[in-house]
Amino acid sequence: MEKIMLEIQKLGFSQYESKAYVSLLQQAPVTGYELSKRCGVPRSMIYEVLNKLSERGAIYTLPSEPVKYSPVPAKELLKRLRRDVDATFAFLDQSLAALGSNNELAVIARIHGREPVFNELHSLVESSKSELWLSVWEPQATLLSQSVACAEERGVNVCSIVFGNAACRLGTTFHHDYMPADVVKARIGGQLTLAVKDRQEVIIANFLDHGASWAVKTQDPALVLVATEYVRHDIMIEAVMRHFGADKLDELLRKQPELHAVVTGKFKDRAKKQ
Structure with missing residues (x-):
């Protein structure tokens, strides 16, 4: 599990975001309070973490009382992330090459x-x-x-x-x-x-x-x-x-x-x- 957390963090997720997302994959839907207890993210931080995951498109917010949260399926999330990363690399590949085309390479x-x-x-x-x-x-x-x-x-x-x-x-x-x-x-x-x-x-x-x-x-x-x-x-x-x-x-x-x-x-x- 620790290895999974570390690999997710390589994709730009924080440690708390990784814990919360993996915990939601294991059991959902849950409230923010329930998620905090299960994944170890401090209660004072859990809603900020959930907001970040929502902005990343990694979770769904379910209209209920109280509000509950559910994860975007892992395959779908990875597909989105891969698409975004590929687009970023394609853009930088052209843009950065153009910026450095007139520069001399460092000798060493x-x-x-x-x-x-x-x-x-x-x-x-x-x-x-x-x-x-x-x-x-x-x-x-x-x-x-x-x-x-x-x-x-x-x-x-x-x-x-x-x-x-x-x-x-x-x-x-x-x-x-x-x-x-x-x-x-x-x-x-x-x-x-x-x-x-x-x-x-x-x-x-x-x-x-x-x-x-x-x-x-x-x-x-x-x-x-x-x-x-x-x-x-x-x-x-x-x-x-x-x-x-x-x-x-x-x-x-x-x-x-x-x-x-x-x-x-x-x-x-x-x-x-x-």
Whole structure:
């Protein structure tokens, strides 16, 4: 029931309006006094709430003594709300596009929070038309898999490198095996994620275990190019490792200690060497 209340509130109803409407669906017609007792809306507020529901077209007022109230059937109400929302979106789609047609896009948009960042990634994948370059970690990789599959069905070419979950496929997929994921995560401080769409737009994100995840989104051609080359580089390193074997890579790192800083991001204290 709590979930239903929350979803109704997303449609613009207040908490009290949601409670009153759901209660009327369960039993009606009732007086305002009876409804107040049943749904938990304070008696001092119930008639204001009923007036708001009436203005929304969500309830009927029945002429009786005392006055009683009955709900508009849920299917009918949702049909009306959907029609109103569709009309609003259609109007804003044209009106807002016209307002922004002469404005330059911001060079960089910043997004904060795990869910908003993931939603931006999801939208970027869904809007792709020709190609996607992805560097993604679990669990985001699995959560994006359906959208990526739909993109492929549209004819989008997808290349990805995936950290974790060897079973996850995102287009032409390479799994990051040449270096333990926890080493990369420790160096970066999180799960660095990149998604490049159609060589035109990029999202660079960092999903954090502690603290607020963040991302930047831009159409800046320099950042789009750098991000694309970053993903390509990781894919090529993974391909080389597959061909020559992990042992060869380990041998290379052992024989060239200066590569330790490249792998870990930690430089030796130059003062100590002197």
